[in-house]
Amino acid sequence: MSGIILPGADGLLFQRDRAWHPPADTPGYKSTTFRSPRHSLLALGPTRSEMTGPSFGHEQLGALDNDLIRNFSQDGTEAIGQRLIVYGQVLDENARPVPHTLVEYWQANAGGRYRHKKEGYLAALDPNFGGFGRSITDENGFYHFRTVKPGAYPWPNGGNDWRPAHIHFSVFGHAFAQRLITQMYFEGDPMIWQCPIVGTVPDKSAIDQLIARLDRHNTTPMDALAYRFDIVLRGRRSTMFENKLEGN
Amino acid sequence: MSLHPVPKLKESPSQTAGPYVHIGMTPNFCGITGVIDADPGSNMLSPEVKGERIVIAGRVIDGAGTPVTDAVLEIWQADAQGGLVAPMSPHSNSTPAFTGWGRQPTRADGSFSFETIKPGRVEGPDGKPMAPHVSLWIVARGINIGLQTRLYFADEAEANQEDYVLNKIMDPRRRDTLIARREEGAIPRYVLDIHLQGDRETVFFDI
Numbered sequence: 001m002s003g004i005i006l007p008g009a010d011g012l013l014f015q016r017d018r019a020w021h022p023p024a025d026t027p028g029y030k031s032t033t034f035r036s037p038r039h040s041l042l043a044l045g046p047t048r049s050e051m052t053g054p055s056f057g058h059e060q061l062g063a064l065d066n067d068l069i070r071n072f073s074q075d076g077t078e079a080i081g082q083r084l085i086v087y088g089q090v091l092d093e094n095a096r097p098v099p100h101t102l103v104e105y106w107q108a109n110a111g112g113r114y115r116h117k118k119e120g121y122l123a124a125l126d127p128n129f130g131g132f133g134r135s136i137t138d139e140n141g142f143y144h145f146r147t148v149k150p151g152a153y154p155w156p157n158g159g160n161d162w163r164p165a166h167i168h169f170s171v172f173g174h175a176f177a178q179r180l181i182t183q184m185y186f187e188g189d190p191m192i193w194q195c196p197i198v199g200t201v202p203d204k205s206a207i208d209q210l211i212a213r214l215d216r217h218n219t220t221p222m223d224a225l226a227y228r229f230d231i232v233l234r235g236r237r238s239t240m241f242e243n244k245l246e247g248n
Numbered sequence: 249m250s251l252h253p254v255p256k257l258k259e260s261p262s263q264t265a266g267p268y269v270h271i272g273m274t275p276n277f278c279g280i281t282g283v284i285d286a287d288p289g290s291n292m293l294s295p296e297v298k299g300e301r302i303v304i305a306g307r308v309i310d311g312a313g314t315p316v317t318d319a320v321l322e323i324w325q326a327d328a329q330g331g332l333v334a335p336m337s338p339h340s341n342s343t344p345a346f347t348g349w350g351r352q353p354t355r356a357d358g359s360f361s362f363e364t365i366k367p368g369r370v371e372g373p374d375g376k377p378m379a380p381h382v383s384l385w386i387v388a389r390g391i392n393i394g395l396q397t398r399l400y401f402a403d404e405a406e407a408n409q410e411d412y413v414l415n416k417i418m419d420p421r422r423r424d425t426l427i428a429r430r431e432e433g434a435i436p437r438y439v440l441d442i443h444l445q446g447d448r449e450t451v452f453f454d455i
Contacts, residue, residue, distance in 0.1 A: 013455075014255050015454075016259065016454065016455075017258065017259065018393075018454065020258055020259065020261055021259075021261050021262045021392070021393050022261065022262065022263070022392035022393065023392065024391075024392055024393070026392060029264070029390070029392070031264070031389050031390030032390045032391075032392060033311070033390075034310040034311035034312045034314070034390070034444070034445060035310050035311070035316070035388065035389070035390035035391055035444050035445070036311075036390070036391075036392075036444070036445065037395070037444060037445060037449055037450075037452050038311075038445055038449060039422075039449055039451070039452075041452050041453055041454035042413075042416060042417060042451050042452065042453045042454065043416075043453075043454050044413060044416060044453045044454065044455050045373065045455070046455045047370070047372055047373055047378065047412065047413070048332060048370050048371060048372075048373075049324070049325075049326070049332065049370055049378070049381070049383050049398075050383060050396070050455045052324075052332040052333075053324060053349075054289075054324060054333075054347055054348065054349035055333075056288075060288075062283075062284060064283075065283075065284065071283050072280070072282070072283055074282075091257060092257075093255035093256065093257050093258065093259060094255065094256060094257075095256045095257050102288075104272050104273060105272060106268065106269075106271045106272025106273075114268045114271060115271060115279075115280055116267075116268045116270070116271055116278060117278070117279065118267065118268075118318075119268070130271075130275070130280045130283055131271055131272075131280070132271050132272045132275050132280065132283070168263075168265065168266060168269070168272055170265075170272060170273060176324045176383055176385070176396075177396070177455040179322070179385055179394055179396075180259070180260065180262060180394070181262060181263065181264075181265045181269075181387055181394060182260050182261065182262055182263045183263040183264075183266075197263060197264060197266075198263075200263070200264075200392050201261045201263075203261075206258065206261040207261070209258065209260055209261060210260065210261060210263070231260050232257045232258060232259050232260045233259060233260070234259050235255055235257075
């Protein structure tokens with residue numbers, strides 16, 4: 001145990017910049033209509049309950065948890081699609097790495113179909129693709145996984161809306177108030193700018209933060225393209241725990 | 249490094265968890281089996297965990313009164329002594345009996361249920377103990393950024409009266425949206441419905 005980060009007067013997280021995030025009610029994304037709170041949020045500096053958060057040990061991961069090409073395959077056959085390495089660094093707003101934190105990801109298969117009983121798209125299921133995986137960041141905050149490029153797909157929002165290719169990410173950080181779910185998009189995809197869910201984010205440069213860059217230097221020759229996707233979590237104000245893993 | 253450094257980076261903007269969040273966060277629940285043994289956070293208890301066994305249950309309801317069937321809820325709470333199991337050393341082999349963290353999907357009727365222990369009191373920012381509570385986080389399709397709130401316990405009326413957070417909510421009717429009623433049984437159940445919108449909208453926090 002490395003102990004609790006005490007919420008001192010200067011130890012709090014930076015306030016979340018809600019203008020950078022999507023507002024709750026975004027009519028272009030119709031599902032928000034009945035699911036967006038109407039009252040103002042109660043402004044509450046984090047207490048000890050939100051300054052702390054769960055942690056996960058590497059021993060909780062299986063050997064294939066970060067290999068979506070093989071982790072669902074029953075017979076050693078590999079998932080179909082354009083093979084990718086997705087990697088990046090989890091940082092906080094102070095640009096400090098966030099080590100030893102759980103990163104989870106899920107996505108549609110190469111045809112754009114999810115493995116879910118409520119999925120309504122006609123594209124074929126890939127029997128060897130489950131569509132989820134997880135990593136724990138290393139000492140420097142890096143994660144990586146292998147997957148196939150997800151396909152774009154239609155969804156029942158407007159008459160004929162399509163989601164651009166994307167991967168969902170869930171990241172913990174070291175405080176429950178850092179908890180974040182977001183999505184990764186692919187550099188150069190013209191569909192990004194037509195998507196109502198992408199469009200919930202008001203600022204174009206904020207959207208740009210969700211677009212992974214093609215990284216030709218980290219490809220695996222004759223195997224997989226690489227995309228880099230860095231994720232930024234809220235930072236802490238304090239410098240009190242500078243030299244500790246969980247600090248600041 | 250100054251005492252109050254200016255942030256160098258911006259937090260990654262949130263995006264909805266989408267309708268298929270169960271694939272990524274509770275895969276066994278939605279039928280994607282054989283990859284991981286158990287969904288993370290599905291079992292919070294072992295025989296070694298000290299404290300009163302309780303069930304926390306409820307439903308998530310949207311502004312049209314419809315159950316939200318595609319949500320994921322996480323809780324984070326203190327142990328029975330009021331301790332929060334903050335980051336374990338990655339090099340430590342000593343996994344605590346009680347991690348304080350749970351994750352559950354909502355089901356076809358919008359219901360959720362956690363088997364856990366009654367938390368102890370945690371010191372608040374004013375130096376006084378906060379009332380026993382569980383921190384809650386809710387994501388689903390149509391929720392653009394995860395909703396943070398808390399669950400308090402109806403049989404802790406005295407502690408609730410002086411709670412740091414509850415006292416920031418001026419309207420007593422709104423305060424009551426965070427207080428779970430107790431149902432007696434072999435294992436006591438604390439029941440709280442989460443209303444995303446409407447007359448009984450839950451108080452959500454900007455933490």
